[in-house]
Amino acid sequence: xxxxxxxxxxxxxxxxxxxxxxxxxxxxxxxxxxxxxxxxxxxxxxxxxxxxxxxxxxxxxxxxxxxxxxxxxxxxxxxxxxxxxxxxxxxxxxxxxxxxxxxxxxxxxxxxxxxxxxxxxxxxxxxxxxxxxxxxxxxxxxxxxxxxxxxxx
Amino acid sequence: xxxxxxxxxxxxxxxxxxxxxxxxxxxxxxxxxxxxxxxxxxxxxxxxxxxxxxxxxxxxxxxxxxxxxxxxxxxxxxxxxxxxxxxxxxxxxxxxxxxxxxxxxxxxxxxxxxxxxxxxxxxxxxxxxxxxxxxxxxxxxxxxxxxxx
Numbered sequence: 001x002x003x004x005x006x007x008x009x010x011x012x013x014x015x016x017x018x019x020x021x022x023x024x025x026x027x028x029x030x031x032x033x034x035x036x037x038x039x040x041x042x043x044x045x046x047x048x049x050x051x052x053x054x055x056x057x058x059x060x061x062x063x064x065x066x067x068x069x070x071x072x073x074x075x076x077x078x079x080x081x082x083x084x085x086x087x088x089x090x091x092x093x094x095x096x097x098x099x100x101x102x103x104x105x106x107x108x109x110x111x112x113x114x115x116x117x118x119x120x121x122x123x124x125x126x127x128x129x130x131x132x133x134x135x136x137x138x139x140x141x142x143x144x145x146x147x148x149x150x151x152x153x
Numbered sequence: 154x155x156x157x158x159x160x161x162x163x164x165x166x167x168x169x170x171x172x173x174x175x176x177x178x179x180x181x182x183x184x185x186x187x188x189x190x191x192x193x194x195x196x197x198x199x200x201x202x203x204x205x206x207x208x209x210x211x212x213x214x215x216x217x218x219x220x221x222x223x224x225x226x227x228x229x230x231x232x233x234x235x236x237x238x239x240x241x242x243x244x245x246x247x248x249x250x251x252x253x254x255x256x257x258x259x260x261x262x263x264x265x266x267x268x269x270x271x272x273x274x275x276x277x278x279x280x281x282x283x284x285x286x287x288x289x290x291x292x293x294x295x296x297x298x299x300x301x302x
Binding site for chain 1: 179182185191197198201202204229233235236239241
């Protein structure tokens with residue numbers, strides 16, 4: 001899955017497909033990562049690939065949203081930066097929460113309590129402060145399982 | 154200089170960068186992400202950081218020259234610089250960005266100008282040091298050696 005438009009760009013690490021890697025779980029976890037900073041995006045992508053996740057990266061929230069709408073059920077979790085021009089992480093989170101059932105993790109270099117609070121009250125399942133360690137990313141699969149479990153019971 | 158000496162020089166240089174607070178453990182994380190499939194990962198990420206930083210520093214300079222200063226926009230730019238410097242472990246630049254943001258928040262022009270000078274200075278230093286380090290690494294590779302961890 002590779003697409004680009006004039007306003008933003010995204011690229012994916014591998015072809016899409018149903019995630020049936022139960023045996024190697026959480027390997028193959030399908031992650032969409034959104035950050036307008038190319039340095040951060042490159043580091044995240046490498047870290048996520050090192051965790052054996054399938055990574056798609058976007059540098060704009062609008063692009064991320066259209067990708068999610070066009071490819072429903074092809075992602076397990078979204079990781080998004082908070083402060084981005086045009087649409088920010090909070091708005092993206094609101095759209096995702098109202099239109100689909102995906103866990104969203106917010107990340108930011110902004111550690112101010114009121115911003116973190118906003119993220120949590122808007123429904124982010126986690127809020128990570130940059131720089132994010134790879135050990136933290138190794139645990140994000142728990143949010144996917146938690147959400148699925150909550151939907152089942 | 155022979156290979157062993159070059160390798161020792163690199164280790165010493167790298168250690169000093171950590172001791173003097175130029176780099177923090179995030180840089181170590183980057184190095185651990187590099188492997189045979191991505192042998193130039195660190196250089197590539199750092200190059201992106203240089204590109205982003207230079208653009209942001211230029212924009213910040215221009216912003217502070219305006220009659221009416223857009224502190225909100227400046228704050229967003231400093232925030233971005235803080236994020237990218239933290240993601241490569243450029244510790245001193247990151248710390249300065251925190252101070253810079255505080256001045257933006259209270260619309261302190263003098264404070265912002267001072268911070269910008271300091272950030273430019275620290276950025277210049279870390280850029281030179283990282284480029285020297287990469288050059289040393291290349292010399293080692295050219296001599297047929299491997300980069301010590």
